[in-house]
Amino acid sequence: MRILYHLPLSPQSRQVRLVLGEKRLPYEPMTERVWERRTEFLAMNPAGDVPLLVEENGLTIPNAGVICEYLEEAYPDTPLMGRTLAERAEVRRLMAWFNEKFAQEVSRNLLGEKVDKRLSGRGNPDGNALRAGYANIRFHLDYIGWLAETRAWLAGGMLSMADFAAAAHLSCLDFIGDIDWSKAPAVKDWYARVKSRPCFRALLNDRVTGFTPPDHYADLDF
Amino acid sequence: MRILYHLPLSPQSRQVRLVLGEKRLPYEPMTERVWERRTEFLAMNPAGDVPLLVEENGLTIPNAGVICEYLEEAYPDTPLMGRTLAERAEVRRLMAWFNEKFAQEVSRNLLGEKVDKRLSGRGNPDGNALRAGYANIRFHLDYIGWLAETRAWLAGGMLSMADFAAAAHLSCLDFIGDIDWSKAPAVKDWYARVKSRPCFRALLNDRVTGFTPPDHYADLDF
Numbered sequence: 001m002r003i004l005y006h007l008p009l010s011p012q013s014r015q016v017r018l019v020l021g022e023k024r025l026p027y028e029p030m031t032e033r034v035w036e037r038r039t040e041f042l043a044m045n046p047a048g049d050v051p052l053l054v055e056e057n058g059l060t061i062p063n064a065g066v067i068c069e070y071l072e073e074a075y076p077d078t079p080l081m082g083r084t085l086a087e088r089a090e091v092r093r094l095m096a097w098f099n100e101k102f103a104q105e106v107s108r109n110l111l112g113e114k115v116d117k118r119l120s121g122r123g124n125p126d127g128n129a130l131r132a133g134y135a136n137i138r139f140h141l142d143y144i145g146w147l148a149e150t151r152a153w154l155a156g157g158m159l160s161m162a163d164f165a166a167a168a169h170l171s172c173l174d175f176i177g178d179i180d181w182s183k184a185p186a187v188k189d190w191y192a193r194v195k196s197r198p199c200f201r202a203l204l205n206d207r208v209t210g211f212t213p214p215d216h217y218a219d220l221d222f
Numbered sequence: 223m224r225i226l227y228h229l230p231l232s233p234q235s236r237q238v239r240l241v242l243g244e245k246r247l248p249y250e251p252m253t254e255r256v257w258e259r260r261t262e263f264l265a266m267n268p269a270g271d272v273p274l275l276v277e278e279n280g281l282t283i284p285n286a287g288v289i290c291e292y293l294e295e296a297y298p299d300t301p302l303m304g305r306t307l308a309e310r311a312e313v314r315r316l317m318a319w320f321n322e323k324f325a326q327e328v329s330r331n332l333l334g335e336k337v338d339k340r341l342s343g344r345g346n347p348d349g350n351a352l353r354a355g356y357a358n359i360r361f362h363l364d365y366i367g368w369l370a371e372t373r374a375w376l377a378g379g380m381l382s383m384a385d386f387a388a389a390a391h392l393s394c395l396d397f398i399g400d401i402d403w404s405k406a407p408a409v410k411d412w413y414a415r416v417k418s419r420p421c422f423r424a425l426l427n428d429r430v431t432g433f434t435p436p437d438h439y440a441d442l443d444f
Binding site for chain 1: 268307
C-alpha cells in the first residue's frame, strides 16, 4: 500500500492528500512527529519534513511540489496541472506562490507559532510573528479573491493543483480560527466549491489534540 | 528576443542562466533592482522577485523552479531533468533542496546579509544570521560531497538541473569568498566540472559594484 507520512495541520501535507484524493489514488496516512527527528525517517528523507510519499514499489519522494509533479506524470488520468505551456506555468506559479510566499509570510507566522511550537514543546507564540502573519494574510486574501473573481478556478478555466495548494493552507488556518470569511466573500465562494469535493472530506474529519476547530470548519455551508 | 530579469548574485537567477545556456537558448539579461519595487515589474511579477523570464511571444514566467519546468517542457532537446520517474523525482528533490532548504539555511544568512542588505541599503549584516549560515554550510558541503562521491553527477548518472541549482548557490557564495574549498575536496572536483562548462562563462564574468571576488573565483583550475 502507498504510504503518506504527514501531519494533520501541515498545509503541504494537505495539498498532497487532496491531490491523491482527487486522482483517486488510495494511500495509508501515517502521522510523523517530525520534531522527534526519528532516525528511520531521516534515512528516508534527509530534509526531515513532511509530506513524504512512499510508493508500493519503494520509490520515496519528499516535498509537496516534487510529489505533485511526480503524481501528475505517473497518474495523468485526472490532469491537475493544465494542458498548454502557459496553463502549466500558471498552475506552477501559484503552487510556488502558496508553498513559498504564502507559507513564509502567513502560514509560518500563524500555524508555525500557534501549532508547531505547541506540538513540539518549543514555547509560546512570538507576538511579532503573529502580527506579521495577520497583516500579511489580508493582502493574500485580497489576491486570492481577485483570482477567484476573475477566473473560474484560481489558475484559470480548470480545477488544478493551484486550488489545492491554496485550499490546503487556508483549511489549516481555518482550523485554528484565523480566517474571517465575512471579509473575503469571493474567497469564501471559491473555497466552498473546493471544500465540497469528495477529496476534502478526510481533511475536515482531522482532529488534533489540544486544538478545537470553530463550528463552521467542517460545515460545507459555512 | 527572450528576456531574463535577474540579479548577478541571485542563486535562483544563476540557475536559470545556466539552464538557458546549457540548452543553448539565447536571452537578453536585464538587471532588476528588486528592492526598488518598480511598478512595471510588479505588474509582470506580483511576487516581486527575480528571476523572471519573458518569452518572445509574451509568456511571462517567474520563479526558478517554475521557469526550469517550463524550459524542460518547451525545449526538451537537451534533457536536464532525468528520464525515468525515479530520476525525475531525484532531480526535483535536489532542486527543491537547494532552492528551499539550502537557500533558507545558508544563502539567505550569508548572501542575504552581506549582499542583499548592502545593495538595498538595509544596514549591516546580522551577526547571528552569519553564524548560523557558517554553521549550516558545513553540513551542506558534507552532503554535497557525499552526493558527488557516490554518483557521477549530483542527482545520478547524468548532468541535470540539480547540478546547476547547487552550483548556482555555491558560485554566489564563492564570489563573496565564503567557501573554503580545501575542506571539501569532493565538492571542489564536482564544482570544477560544472564550472568548466561553456554555460558557466557568463557567470564568471559577472562583476558587482562594491564586491571583489577572490582570485580563484573565475579560475577553472582553482
